Amino acid sequence: MTVSDLVFDVIVSLVKIGAVIAVLFTVVSIMTWVERRLSGLIQFRWGPNRVGPLGLFQPIADGVKFLMKEEIVPAEAHKPAYVLAPAMALVPALCAFAVIPFGPTVEAFGRKVPFAIVDIDGGILFAFAASSLGVFAIITAGWASRNKYALMGGLRSSAQMISYELALALSVIGVLLVSGTLRPMAIVERQAGWFWNWNAFAGGWQILGFLVFMIAGFAETNRAPFDLPEAESELVAGYHTEYSSMKFAMFFMSEYINMTTSAAMAVTLFLGGWQLGFPVPFSGWPLWALQVAAFWAKVGALLLFFVWVRWTLPRFRYDHLMNLGWKGLFPLSLANVMLTAVLAALGWVRR
Amino acid sequence: MEAIAFYVLAVLAVASAIVVIVHRNPVMSALALAVNLVTIAGFYLVLRAQFVALLQVIVYAGAILVLIVFVIMLLNLREELKARSPGTFQKWLGPILALVFAVVLGRAMLAHAAPSFPAPVPGFGTAAALGIDLFSRFYYPFEVVSLLLVVAMVGAVLLAKRRL
Numbered sequence: 001m002t003v004s005d006l007v008f009d010v011i012v013s014l015v016k017i018g019a020v021i022a023v024l025f026t027v028v029s030i031m032t033w034v035e036r037r038l039s040g041l042i043q044f045r046w047g048p049n050r051v052g053p054l055g056l057f058q059p060i061a062d063g064v065k066f067l068m069k070e071e072i073v074p075a076e077a078h079k080p081a082y083v084l085a086p087a088m089a090l091v092p093a094l095c096a097f098a099v100i101p102f103g104p105t106v107e108a109f110g111r112k113v114p115f116a117i118v119d120i121d122g123g124i125l126f127a128f129a130a131s132s133l134g135v136f137a138i139i140t141a142g143w144a145s146r147n148k149y150a151l152m153g154g155l156r157s158s159a160q161m162i163s164y165e166l167a168l169a170l171s172v173i174g175v176l177l178v179s180g181t182l183r184p185m186a187i188v189e190r191q192a193g194w195f196w197n198w199n200a201f202a203g204g205w206q207i208l209g210f211l212v213f214m215i216a217g218f219a220e221t222n223r224a225p226f227d228l229p230e231a232e233s234e235l236v237a238g239y240h241t242e243y244s245s246m247k248f249a250m251f252f253m254s255e256y257i258n259m260t261t262s263a264a265m266a267v268t269l270f271l272g273g274w275q276l277g278f279p280v281p282f283s284g285w286p287l288w289a290l291q292v293a294a295f296w297a298k299v300g301a302l303l304l305f306f307v308w309v310r311w312t313l314p315r316f317r318y319d320h321l322m323n324l325g326w327k328g329l330f331p332l333s334l335a336n337v338m339l340t341a342v343l344a345a346l347g348w349v350r351r
Numbered sequence: 352m353e354a355i356a357f358y359v360l361a362v363l364a365v366a367s368a369i370v371v372i373v374h375r376n377p378v379m380s381a382l383a384l385a386v387n388l389v390t391i392a393g394f395y396l397v398l399r400a401q402f403v404a405l406l407q408v409i410v411y412a413g414a415i416l417v418l419i420v421f422v423i424m425l426l427n428l429r430e431e432l433k434a435r436s437p438g439t440f441q442k443w444l445g446p447i448l449a450l451v452f453a454v455v456l457g458r459a460m461l462a463h464a465a466p467s468f469p470a471p472v473p474g475f476g477t478a479a480a481l482g483i484d485l486f487s488r489f490y491y492p493f494e495v496v497s498l499l500l501v502v503a504m505v506g507a508v509l510l511a512k513r514r515l
Contacts, residue, residue, distance in 0.1 A: 078376075078379075081378070081379065081382070120401070121401065121402075121477045121478065121479075122401055122402055122405045122477070122478060125402070125405040125406070125409065125478075126405055128405075128409055128413075129405050129408035129409045129412075129413065132408070132409055132412070132413025132414070132417075133385075133389075133408070133412060133413060135413075135417055136382065136385060136416075136417070136420070139417070139420050139421075139424070140378075140382065142424075143378050143424055151424065154424070155421065155424055155425070158417055158420065158421050159421065161417070162414065162417055162418065162421075165413070165414070181479075182478050
């Protein structure tokens, strides 16, 4: 590798990192607005519609409010851990997105540039590794607050995340079996052509894996109907009860970023990633611009689904949650692995 | 480049290991252990073993340590916070064992001073390369280890069942 290659790599990486972080935070602010407007629609009320057209400037007002709020640190709290916890939530949430391809690999300045921050061989594992570190933030926050409700929230969430991570990881193995690779870019490239070539459909017959992945994804991101770590009626606000101002905002943002990453993973693994799903008669930059747009459109659709589910289904009881995870999703995802292995061995899966 | 990464990781690993032992608060010890396990993943990366590095984070930091923290938080913390003085037996045995360990480690290091490894082949350390090795060259050790894990699991279920 020459010096000019190195300089080029560093510049391109920095541009990609900046762009992805900017897009993620934009998605977060739009999603807070969408969440509240859509919940209003579902519950037959207005939601925030005062600030700007349709209430679209509400996220800006919220951001200013978060900055101006007084920051309260409980006197009994374990200070270093208490201050560190919000950062521990946000950093892994941002890291996990690094391996997700949001567009094809294109030729630019005579070099191959993939539309992903990094295009590494173990990309899927990297995303899992990053998201598995996120649970420490919740445990630490719950414990450092020295508050019974916060501690209960932290305990619940760690038990929930361990239980559902199993089903989540196992549901992906089917996709890995039919793709034969752990590289997200290669997994997406295999799903080219018409939309029935996507892994969830005839591309890999992974519809069961997709269902398990989505349900476990709701649990992993602590979203309703699995938002037990912050069940208001029992635990006030769970692990972030004692957090205020920007520290609370960081937990809030990491929840939405995790949600976006989860949706992006589902799109990459099961719904063709940046593939359009139909052939188009042109190529070059109009094509890859359309492909990037297609990726974000799919992610957006799944995010709307996340919100829709949250305001439709009631919260699970704790023992029901554990039963569903261990006796429902875990055997289902195991069955999916077996089924996919048989299909692959019989040669019924498109290579 | 690799040397810089190694020394930064080495300082972090040793510092976090010391915190694990010295800190009086078990939860802080566990969090320091998390840092330690992630730096060890960094060592694997420096050695070009990216698959093992990622598994290190997922299995040790992501799963096992979360269980440890879970158990620590379920136990009563106030009891643990009180400084306990170790018994006389521990007080004498600890340093002796540490010394023996240091001698063994030092001898091993001196015996293999500055070993030279062949440059890794392209594709070294990826899931594919590791999988092929595990299911061909190391097939029997791999199967024996998985049998060991099954035995351990059966044992755990048996022990827990007695109290159910």
